[in-house]
Amino acid sequence: DTEVTQTPKHLVMGMTNKKSLKCEQHMGHRAMYWYKQKAKKPPELMFVYSYEKLSINESVPSRFSPECPNSSLLNLHLHALQPEDSALYLCASSPPAQRLLPGELFFGEGSRLTVL
Amino acid sequence: KNQVEQSPQSLIILEGKNCTLQCNYTVSPFSNLRWYKQDTGRGPVSLTIMTFSENTKSNGRYTATLDADTKQSSLHITASQLSDSASYICVVTEANDYKLSFGAGTTVTVRA
Numbered sequence: 001d002t003e004v005t006q007t008p009k010h011l012v013m014g015m016t017n018k019k020s021l022k023c024e025q026h027m028g029h030r031a032m033y034w035y036k037q038k039a040k041k042p043p044e045l046m047f048v049y050s051y052e053k054l055s056i057n058e059s060v061p062s063r064f065s066p067e068c069p070n071s072s073l074l075n076l077h078l079h080a081l082q083p084e085d086s087a088l089y090l091c092a093s094s095p096p097a098q099r100l101l102p103g104e105l106f107f108g109e110g111s112r113l114t115v116l
Numbered sequence: 117k118n119q120v121e122q123s124p125q126s127l128i129i130l131e132g133k134n135c136t137l138q139c140n141y142t143v144s145p146f147s148n149l150r151w152y153k154q155d156t157g158r159g160p161v162s163l164t165i166m167t168f169s170e171n172t173k174s175n176g177r178y179t180a181t182l183d184a185d186t187k188q189s190s191l192h193i194t195a196s197q198l199s200d201s202a203s204y205i206c207v208v209t210e211a212n213d214y215k216l217s218f219g220a221g222t223t224v225t226v227r228a
Contacts, residue, residue: 004159041159042205102209103209112157
């Protein structure tokens with residue numbers, strides 16, 4: 001079983017709604033990621049937090065707002081989304097690079113988002 | 117242009133048969149290569165990881181190979197089972213800045 005927990009597993013929202021996706025890990029990892037994955041496509045990186053600070057934002061629209069309240073939690077706040085934002089949103093975490101080979105990602109099960 | 121190309125895009129095999137998936141990459145400098153298995157609607161799970169000096173790595177019925185000179189990797193599935201039906205994604209990590217490059221994946225369908 002994955003040690004990265006995402007909630008909710010499924011979310012349906014309208015274009016005017018405000019919702020949040022949540023991600024939690026207790027492995028002591030200090031880097032956490034949000035990926036967006038469309039059907040039959042590889043995951044696309046959205047945000048990276050390193051030691052609770054936003055280190056990478058891959059030009060994601062402002063209707064997606066990440067938040068890292070502490071080293072174990074990562075949120076993705078959603079507001080005024082478009083139908084094309086419907087996708088599987090994956091959270092991942094990774095340990096400090098010196099402990100394992102770089103790029104080691106532990107993924108959550110994902111949150112399936114549908115925007116009506 | 118994607119730096120990681122996988123083939124075939126999809127394949128169908130009968131239960132009990134073997135299959136081989138291919139991954140070619142241009143990522144440089146190279147750090148490591150991972151194969152992930154992703155069940156439909158679920159998050160990817162790591163199967164194997166190989167560094168520059170490793171030629172082969174096994175995980176149960178999954179065996180990955182790496183030729184760092186030609187920048188090619190393969191994933192071999194032996195005696196396939198219905199539970200092997202999934203997408204298999206090749207991910208290459210770039211040295212220095214640890215950037216990850218994802219392949220588009222190969223969708224494997226195992227039929228009884």
